[in-house]
Amino acid sequence: MRPATAIQQPDVRRQELTFSFGRFQLVPRRQLLLLDGRAVKLGGRAFELLHLLVQRRGELVGKDELMAAAWPGTFLHDSNLKVNMWSLRRSLGDTQTEPAYIATVARRGYRFVADVQTSIGEIEEHPAQAEPIPSSPPPSRRGIFGREVEIADIARLLVDLRHLTLAGAGGIGKTTVAVAVAQANAARYRDGVCFVDLATIADPTLFGAAMVTALGIRGNPDNGLTAVLDYLRQRQMLLILDNCEHVLPAATMFAGRFLADISPSKLLATSREPLGTATEHVVRLGSLPAPGAGQAPTTEQAVEFPAVQLFVRRAAEWSDYEFVDDDYAAIASICRSLDGLPLAIELAAAQIRTFSPRELLDALDQNLSFRAPRAEGASPRHETLMATIDWSFRLLPFKEARLFALLSVFSDAFEAEDAIFVAGAAGLDLVDVVTGLGSLVAKSLLSAQSSGRGLRYRLLDSTRRYATDRRRADPACEQALNHHAQRILALFEQSENEWSWREPADWTQRYLWRIGDLRAALSWAFGEDGDALLGIRLTVAGITLWSETAILSEAQARLASALALAKTIECDDLLRAKLACALGWSLFYARKLSNENELAWLDAIAFARGAKDNDYQQRALVGFAFYLLQIGHIPRAIIYLEEATGLANRDRNLTSTSEADRALAWAQAFAGELSTSRTVLDRLAATHSLAEGRSRNDANEVYRFITVRFNLPFVAWMQGQPDTAARLARDAVDAADRSGQWVSQSNALGLAALPIALETGNLDALESYAERLRGNLERERISRWVPVERYFSACLRDLRGDPRAVDDIRAAIDELIECRFLMRIGSYLAVLARALLRQGRIQEAQRTIAEALDYQERQGERWCRSELVRVDASVLFHTGEPVRAEKRLQQALAEARSIGAKTFELRIAVDLAAHWMATGRRAKAARLLAPIHGDLTEGFEASDLVAASRLLAQLQAGS
Secondary structure: OOOOOOOOOOOOEEEEEEEEEOOEEEEHHHOEEEEOOEEEOOOHHHHHHHHHHHHOOOOEEEHHHHHHHHOOOOOOOHHHHHHHHHHHHHHEOOOOOOOOOEEEEOOOEEEEOOOOEEEEEEEEOOOOEEOOEOOOOOOOOOOOOOOHHHHHHHHHHHHHOOEEEEEOOOOOOHHHHHHHHHHHOHHHOOOOEEEEEHHHOOOHHHHHHHHHHHHOOEEOOOOHHHHHHHHHHOOOOEEEEEOHHHHHHHHHHHHHHHHHOOOOOEEEEEEOOOOOOOOOEEEEOOOOOOOOOOOOOOHHHHOOOHHHHHHHHHHHHHHOOOOOHHHHHHHHHHHHHOOOOHHHHHHHHHHHHOOOHHHHHHHHHHHHOOOOOOOOOOOHHHHHHHHHHHHHHHOOOHHHHHHHHHHHHOOOOEOHHHHHHHHHHHOOOHHHHHHHHHHHHHOOOOEEEEOOOOEEEEOOHHHHHHHHHHHHHOHHHOOHHHHHHHHHHHHHHHHHHHOOOOOHHHHHHHHHHHHHHHHHHHHHHOOOOOOHHHHHHHHHHHHHHHHHHOEHHHHHHHHHHHHHHHOOOOOOHHHHHHHHHHHHHHHHOOOOOOHHHHHHHHHHHHHHHHHOOHHHHHHHHHHHHHHHHHOOOHHHHHHHHHHHHHHHHHHOOHHHHHHHHHHHHHHHHHOOOHHHHHHHHHHHHHHOOOOOOOOHHHHHHHHHHHHHHOOHHHHHHHOOOHHHHHHHHHHHHHHHHHHOOHHHHHHHHHHHHHHHHHHOOOHHHHHHHHHHHHHHHHHEEOOOHHHHHHHHHHHHHHHOOOOOHHHHHHHHHHHHHHOOOOOOHHHHHHHHHHHHHHOOOHHHHHHHHHHHHHHHHHHOOHHHHHHHHHHHHHHHHHOOOHHHHHHHHHHHHHHHHHHOOHHHHHHHHHHHHHHHHHOOOHHHHHHHHHHHHHHOOOOOOOHHHHHHHHHHHHHHHOO
């Protein structure tokens, strides 16, 4: 698992020339647009257009001037300008009928109409990101017509209902209405709105993965739907599932489980048919109202009808059309003939540059009158929509039509560069694509929106389905899916290279949105007509994304499948090693460590050796050793780690050397080699300091700072330095907190901060750290830490007097054993045995400490043997066997001294001295305890030293 985010930056401000209008500030030198002080995503061309308009506020700026500013030295069709201006307006939230910022001057250009103030002011160096205006997930298409009543009714219903489905034909506006409901009522949902577009997945088995990705759930849920329900149960949010008809059985199952669960969240689904749950509330969207055949209103009255209003607005956007009385009858008839379907009306309005309204009506009448017979079960409205799309397609020039068909390979949004690459499959060049994209947007066959880097394009669901049929019917498009997979491979191989230097948040923004196309490319590559080797390369290229975003459940399935195939075909050993390593790590974070995990690591080692790749040999050896440590095979782990450190030293790679050294030092500490381990860990702690930058390298340095400090405190505490241990653990926890590295913080909490707080008796720290671990598990659910958190929380309750806590300690330990997380299990059992003794449950304590000693012996965890023998002696005292108990304490004392475990030496000495004092050997007890106590230089508030000081005072007072 890789570190997640870089360190947060302080608030640095600089003097900048700024143009202010409304709630916006434009900062030209930094190409920055701010909304209420937060950065708005805006591409470079959109920025140049806005900058020129703002500079010339109030003036008409011609199309040629604007195109020269945004595309200097390039000839493009003016439809590209219109697309970018439309996207810019959406970024400004300027989509109402009367423009607030940018007005169109028919056939001439544009004018910036808002008041602008110019000033020199302080601007934050790294402003936070703002959502586009209007904020929605994603932004609505282009304004809403005639749905105000439905939007208000749905918002009202969602106050009391937990699940509502918007049902209706394709193109009726379900998505637009759902997003508008979320947009208008966002304040009701404390934890926000999440939009899941199910049209981007072709495989119903990916339903859970799609929701996990959209919600940003990190970690390794064994069941994606269960993880989603757990996530929603703790939040008050609106979940929008769009296009459920694609995966209706999966959506229905999820909705049923959601309704059976107790959750403050709400579910809003859109589908061509209801989901069919028992308590589903269905709202069916109807057509947009249009004038009746016998009505003859004035122009002003006509545009009050939403269907007419939509037609006129779309026609004006792309062709400078102006509505006049003479056009009323034709436009009203067009809207009626298209059944009031918003998408069909938009497609028709887009042709107003070619046809007058009367000609357009005649063309539509001719087209719609020859519709194919309706398929069984298909609605008349769906038939109308598909006929309108077909008519629009047949009006396209040849190259545009082919481009439209080719674009169906993208399952989600795409950029112009992606389309250019794929279009090469059918012989289209750059000019064909760039011009064609603008024209297709103008004809409402394609949507576009600003992404911060430029425009992203997207086919709507209905048009993508139609375009897919056209692509499959065109022999020239035969290689389109291969080109698409090659493009996605190139992008994700690029993402691997950029991972090391891009800021984590920037990297994620650049690549996570492409996961739908990665899934689609993998499905094709591993399909009947695909390319298996290309699929393996795609899987390897996707490892960084799955690791960085912690989408581990999906990663495991894809990696296991790709590795199994890679073993059967001609394939490079390094590719196999990469697959096996990634599979090993993904399984390592599963709820239960399995034999498959060991096999994956052994594969990784074998393939890396076969490839003679030192880097992957080291990764595989260290990864396998961590697995062995977790399942309690300490001596075997040391063998592999010694091989890894030898390779790293020969390779002279500082990063590899330090990682191998740290892992070996950790294993040596568990084996009882405390002095050797401490020397290495002290050196590494001095090497890795806290970086304060934003880059990935800085984040990695923080990661190494943290990881050393969840190993080092453990050793320092055993060596009698509890204050040093607590400080080092706290440093690691705080560094992870500042950098947002929640997995690393969980490691620091579970391996250092919590055990040290428990063992030193600092119950306030124990409570605080347990709460932080619980919070981390909500952010990023790493299964191994769930029972660990339960264990320490139960220990806290036990120490505060809850008699039921002991059974919860046992349950948490049993879960760790069942999941094969056996490292430190002997120590956990010793704590349980002590708790049982305090409750007088002697026989249970006896069985528990025997179990602990058995695990310790089998696993080679010598570090805790002296403590376990001490607890065994306590049990013997309780069973009335003081002679045997004293002998066991003597054995424990010798063991603690032999490995330098001063903390355990002190505990044993206190127990032995107390026994001697009770049996009349006060002087001998004082001679034992005084030098051990005097040798310690810190930890005077820790429970062990407090107990020792109290006993020593009693001994000295009575001497």
